[in-house]
Amino acid sequence: MNDLQLVRGLGEQIVERLREDIFSGRIAEGERLRETELARRFSVSRGPIREAIQQLTWEGVLETDRNRGAMVATSAPDEITELIIPLRCTIEKYAVRLFFDQLTAEDFQVWENILLKMKQACEARDFALISEHDIAFHRSLVTRSHSPDLLAIWSAIVSRVRRHFREAHLNYKNPLQIYEEHLPIIEAFKNQSLTEALQIIENHIE
Template identity: 80%
Template sequence: MKESQLVRGLGEQIVERLREDIFSGKIAEGERLREIDLAKRFAVSRGPIREAIQQLTWEGIVEADRNKGAIVSTSAPNEISELIIPLRCTIEKYAVRLFFDSLTEEDFLLWDNILEKMKLACEAKDFALISEHDIAFHRALVNRSHSPDLLAIWSSIVSRVRRHFRESHLKYTKPVQIYEEHLPIIDALKNKSLADTLQVIEDHIE
């Protein structure tokens, strides 16, 4: 494997880890992302860290502050969330339409793996991990469309409503219900019913 491919792969892993930490709340809104600290954490030079921050900035998850540098963007207020959530639903349904006719066993293995991790997090009542895997599952659906632009738009939207994920999860007296509510999406996909899948996604999100 070429060195450039190794660097790119490492950078993608750093982006994914930081994205998950931000979406789950492990890295708080408004927190500054210091290149030197992240370089130590991931045991890399500052170059890959800088590129990762640029990617997250492009996705709207991180924003540049003239005085503080790169900081984690804040969630939208509730009244704006009410507008954003239907947009998220539209994007996920559109993504499903793009890949529905080319589903593979590998797709279901990936989604099942994420949901199994979500189930374990629910059983442990680890709400940070539940949020992380919840967002990871929906991100995987959008990512399957193989549309970088669509994924970037989705990431920007979810960045604005990530607090909504965490707050909605805390309302469950039995967290395992969060996992169970995702199963109909997989069932509809396996049954190869596009109409049912789109309806389940709409009901699930809205």
């Protein structure tokens, strides 16, 4: 692996970590991100940090201003959220159609690992982690389609409704229900029932 690949891999890890922190609420809406502080946190130069900020700005997760720098973008208002959620559902169902005939044991291992972490977060009633793993699960569905354009659109949409995940989770008296609601999606995949999988995803999201 050459130096460019190492830098690119490190940059992707920073993007992923920041994205998770923002989507889970550990980094709040409107909070300013300072390159020097992030460079210190990740023990890197400001170059990879600057690239990570550019990537997250492109996804709509951050907003950048020449005077104020980078800040976490605010979630969409409720009336826009009602419009965005069906769009997110359409994207995830389309992604599933793209990969459904190519499922592998490795795919199931990825999803089961995410759901195991989600279950542990539910048992601990750690709602920040629950949101992180919930979003990670759905992101993995879109990622599996191997369509960068689809993933970019999905990321931009979810960045606007991330508060919806957290608020919805807080309505559960028993957080384990959040984990249990994801299991039928995997079961439909295992049963090779595309129609069932698409209907479950639609019901789950909407």
